[in-house]
Amino acid sequence: EAVLVDQVGYRPDDPKTAVVRADASTFAVTDAESGETVASGDLAGPTDDDASGDTVRHAAFDDVRDPGTYRVTAGDGAAASHEFDIGEGVYGRTLAEICRRYTLRRANTRIDDPVTDLAYEPGHPQDREARMYFGDSFHDEGERIDARGGWYDAGDYGKYVTPGAVTVAQLLLAYERNPDSFDSGQLALPDGVSTAEREAGLPDLLAEAKFELEWLERMQRPDGAAYHKVAGGSWPSMDTRPSEDTQPRYVFGLSTYGTGMVAAVSAMAARVYREFDADFADRMLANARDAFSYLESNPDPVFRRDDGQNDGSGGYAKETDRTERFWAAAELLKTTGESRFADYLEDELAAQFEATPPAVSWANTLLLGHWAYYTADAADPERRSAVGDRLVADADRLVERVRSEGYRVALSTDQYYWASAKLAVAQGVKLLLADEVEAREAYVDAALDQVHYVLGRTPTARSYVTGSGERAPQNPHSRTVESTGVNVPGNLVGGPNADGGDPALDELIATEDPPPAKCYLDETASYASNEPAIDYAAPLVVALAQFTPASAV
Numbered sequence: 001e002a003v004l005v006d007q008v009g010y011r012p013d014d015p016k017t018a019v020v021r022a023d024a025s026t027f028a029v030t031d032a033e034s035g036e037t038v039a040s041g042d043l044a045g046p047t048d049d050d051a052s053g054d055t056v057r058h059a060a061f062d063d064v065r066d067p068g069t070y071r072v073t074a075g076d077g078a079a080a081s082h083e084f085d086i087g088e089g090v091y092g093r094t095l096a097e098i099c100r101r102y103t104l105r106r107a108n109t110r111i112d113d114p115v116t117d118l119a120y121e122p123g124h125p126q127d128r129e130a131r132m133y134f135g136d137s138f139h140d141e142g143e144r145i146d147a148r149g150g151w152y153d154a155g156d157y158g159k160y161v162t163p164g165a166v167t168v169a170q171l172l173l174a175y176e177r178n179p180d181s182f183d184s185g186q187l188a189l190p191d192g193v194s195t196a197e198r199e200a201g202l203p204d205l206l207a208e209a210k211f212e213l214e215w216l217e218r219m220q221r222p223d224g225a226a227y228h229k230v231a232g233g234s235w236p237s238m239d240t241r242p243s244e245d246t247q248p249r250y251v252f253g254l255s256t257y258g259t260g261m262v263a264a265v266s267a268m269a270a271r272v273y274r275e276f277d278a279d280f281a282d283r284m285l286a287n288a289r290d291a292f293s294y295l296e297s298n299p300d301p302v303f304r305r306d307d308g309q310n311d312g313s314g315g316y317a318k319e320t321d322r323t324e325r326f327w328a329a330a331e332l333l334k335t336t337g338e339s340r341f342a343d344y345l346e347d348e349l350a351a352q353f354e355a356t357p358p359a360v361s362w363a364n365t366l367l368l369g370h371w372a373y374y375t376a377d378a379a380d381p382e383r384r385s386a387v388g389d390r391l392v393a394d395a396d397r398l399v400e401r402v403r404s405e406g407y408r409v410a411l412s413t414d415q416y417y418w419a420s421a422k423l424a425v426a427q428g429v430k431l432l433l434a435d436e437v438e439a440r441e442a443y444v445d446a447a448l449d450q451v452h453y454v455l456g457r458t459p460t461a462r463s464y465v466t467g468s469g470e471r472a473p474q475n476p477h478s479r480t481v482e483s484t485g486v487n488v489p490g491n492l493v494g495g496p497n498a499d500g501g502d503p504a505l506d507e508l509i510a511t512e513d514p515p516p517a518k519c520y521l522d523e524t525a526s527y528a529s530n531e532p533a534i535d536y537a538a539p540l541v542v543a544l545a546q547f548t549p550a551s552a553v
């Protein structure tokens with residue numbers, strides 16, 4: 001494990017670098033089939049990498065372009081990398097598997113997938129009449145809502161509005177930026193899902209995103225506000241199949257930050273689906289307007305926390321909502337061109353123009369807001385160029401960071417916290433957006449570095465995407481995986497987490513004190529480092545869509 005590569009591979013014309021931590025000065029690239037050496041050279045370095053504690057050197061083999069399967073060796077050849085491919089469509093299978101994984105986590109749906117052999121009975125029929133819970137008590141009499149549909153969030157069976165919305169938004173962003181990568185029929189979706197959408201020729205990715213959008217729609221009250229989540233009152237054991245989790249399910253909480261996200265993603269959907277299904281687009285726009293008018297009449301942040309919501313589901317708590325209000329108004333401005341949304345941004349949220357947005361996450365969607373504004377025809381030209389300049393300046397800093405890291409990760413040593421693998425890819429997406437403002441190869445290359453990182457060029461010598469790479473997660477923290485025995489491909493797990501947060505990882509940290517980038521366990525028990533979630537994989541769809549021709553998906 002002394003020569004680390006992207007275990008999936010590299011495209012022919014991209015830069016190709018292996019990270020070497022053997023004490024060697026030379027490297028060679030060999031054809032895995034013939035054993036022939038196709039390139040060799042001197043290693044650059046060494047440099048000390050703080051995040052991993054490793055001393056690393058770099059092997060650059062950009063000139064190896066012929067499609068094939070290879071290994072990189074260091075020194076006398078005793079240290080060799082995992083196998084990887086070179087090819088134009090090298091990320092196609094990974095992209096398809098990530099997209100299919102959304103289908104394979106549908107709630108209330110029979111899954112019988114011939115590709116992965118994943119099969120489960122429809123779970124949680126309770127969601128059709130989910131019980132209302134608010135304040136400090138169950139409201140069993142009469143008050144039930146139809147909260148069926150949507151995706152299970154992660155390793156659990158909870159369904160949460162905010163990660164759902166930020167995930168769909170990134171799938172729609174992937175489609176808007178690279179529509180040619182997505183096609184109808186390309187994902188070989190299992191029988192019985194999205195039949196009408198597929199018959200109508202909707203690209204598979206949009207058919208899948210629509211399933212979640214329809215759930216978000218059910219999570220909206222008539223006055224436009226969005227409830228927070230649907231979940232049971234306790235955690236089912238890990239070997240529980242969806243259909244075996246028969247506990248009552250409740251609708252918990254309500255938030256203005258979630259309402260802002262629903263407004264934003266619905267406004268995006270009104271744009272993206274218009275050419276395929278005008279009725280659905282109209283519905284989405286109406287939902288976006290309803291959510292936005294709720295925000296207008298409730299100017300202060302609301303995060304309603306119900307007593308019963310603290311066990312059996314995740315928090316996704318957020319007491320502020322400015323960045324989501326910004327995103328909502330910016331998407332509505334982009335979709336409708338109406339000046340009232342620009343006025344709202346200027347009158348209520350002017351400070352948000354001056355902030356440098358962090359990478360996209362459920363906790364902060366300002367970058368999506370800035371991006372919507374930057375790409376809106378109705379944007380003020382001066383504001384627009386300031387937003388673009390800010391993004392470019394931030395991207396320049398990120399490129400510096402990537403270059404200074406031994407593993408070319410866009411993370412500082414203190415950013416190996418919960419879902420660090422997602423953060424790395426989300427930084428990559430920021431770089432790709434910056435590249436649209438000001439085209440620079442360095443941005444795209446540094447974004448590719450984040451793909452190489454999560455696909456195996458890591459201090460743990462692991463890929464963090466199930467099914468991709470020779471050493472990918474075998475034991476993700478997932479109830480669908482654990483209860484069916486099928487390690488579904490296309491899951492990005494959280495990755496190294498120096499804060500710990502589950503007993504297994506805490507124990508590793510307490511006994512071995514690994515460097516931040518090695519605080520990872522490929523164990524079912526480690527939900528703080530080895531759990532996949534819908535929002536983790538979403539930025540990888542954005543990135544891989546750019547790097548994958550449709551024919552390869």
Ligand code: 9MR
Binds near residue numbers: 154527
């Ligand atoms: O993704 C969430 C991460 O940002 C938080 O730090 C973490 C701890 O609160 O929770 C993560 O979300 C989990 C959610 O609460 C419940 N379903 C599983 C999610 C992934 O671990």
